[in-house]
Amino acid sequence: MVTKTETASPATPPRAGLTYRPNVDVRDRGTEVVLVADMPGANAATIDVTFEDGVLSLHGAVAPRASTARVIRQEYGIGDYRRSLRLGDGFDGARIDADYRQGVLTIRVPRLAAVLPRKVEVRAG
Amino acid sequence: MPAYRTGFALPLDELRDEIDRLWTTLVTAPPLHGWGPRSEESVFPAVNLRETDEAFTVEAELPGISVNDVDISVSGDSLVLKGARRAVDTAADCAAAGEADRPVEAPAGEKVVWLLRERGSGAFERRLKLPVAVDSLRVEARLVDGVLTVVCPKLAACQPRKVEVRGG
Numbered sequence: 001m002v003t004k005t006e007t008a009s010p011a012t013p014p015r016a017g018l019t020y021r022p023n024v025d026v027r028d029r030g031t032e033v034v035l036v037a038d039m040p041g042a043n044a045a046t047i048d049v050t051f052e053d054g055v056l057s058l059h060g061a062v063a064p065r066a067s068t069a070r071v072i073r074q075e076y077g078i079g080d081y082r083r084s085l086r087l088g089d090g091f092d093g094a095r096i097d098a099d100y101r102q103g104v105l106t107i108r109v110p111r112l113a114a115v116l117p118r119k120v121e122v123r124a125g
Numbered sequence: 126m127p128a129y130r131t132g133f134a135l136p137l138d139e140l141r142d143e144i145d146r147l148w149t150t151l152v153t154a155p156p157l158h159g160w161g162p163r164s165e166e167s168v169f170p171a172v173n174l175r176e177t178d179e180a181f182t183v184e185a186e187l188p189g190i191s192v193n194d195v196d197i198s199v200s201g202d203s204l205v206l207k208g209a210r211r212a213v214d215t216a217a218d219c220a221a222a223g224e225a226d227r228p229v230e231a232p233a234g235e236k237v238v239w240l241l242r243e244r245g246s247g248a249f250e251r252r253l254k255l256p257v258a259v260d261s262l263r264v265e266a267r268l269v270d271g272v273l274t275v276v277c278p279k280l281a282a283c284q285p286r287k288v289e290v291r292g293g
Binding site: 004023024025026027028029033036038039040041042043067068069070071072073074075076085100102103104 | 168171172173174175176177181182186187188189190191237238239240241242243244245256270271272
């Protein structure tokens with residue numbers, strides 16, 4: 001259903017360990033674009049969302065799980081999440097809203113009022 | 126004393142036997158990881174399994190799945206993880222999936238405009254066989270930040286025990 005994708009480490013990794021590319025859904029609601037990313041095991045306090053030059057970047061730091069138990073089976077890896085998506089121009093970076101619950105990050109990027117369709121009223125002379 | 130056939134047909138017979146053997150292995154073995162049309166669903170969720178002397182810990186990533194949508198059952202050495210992630214196809218679904226705090230602008234039933242869709246949805250079932258039987262009465266599960274952790278204590282009889290040697 002959902003698979004975790006490993007990505008190449010960025011040029012300057014914040015620390016040793018693998019980085020994963022979260023699966024995302026992006027939908028257009030007209031006045032805003034909503035991005036939903038699967039980031040299980042992350043923490044709201046350590047998730048960074050930035051919007052610069054039309055590119056939305058998200059990074060979630062995930063602490064390695066300390067355990068002395070023997071590993072019998074390892075089907076998925078644990079590490080930071082990182083992903084960047086180009087949304088383009090016309091968005092209001094100052095009003096971006098992000099919410100993390102149940103391991104899912106939801107980001108709302110509103111469009112600038114100036115780019116929204118607007119009905120122009122015709123005044124009578 | 127085994128009987129050997131002679132003649133040039135021998136290498137071909139060997140080849141045929143080899144192919145038969147290979148074919149039997151392929152059709153009777155469980156599908157390989159990532160092989161088959163529904164492979165992604167059949168291996169969801171991926172699990173990590175750890176062991177201590179007292180217990181097994183199974184971890185699985187279930188983002189966006191609420192506690193009420195997960196069903197875990199244990200019997201002997203088998204652990205079954207079942208559940209579902211609801212599909213989000215309409216604006217009303219989006220509202221139900223945690224956006225209730227926001228007004229839904231689109232009328233209910235209107236299709237959502239997707240720019241990118243990578244997150245799957247639907248039902249899943251994963252059956253795991255643990256190395257030894259566990260104490261089903263003491264199995265505990267937690268779902269925090271989309272990570273399911275199931276701790277399965279081993280039965281006392283299956284735990285390692287130091288045997289004292291008595292002097293004669």
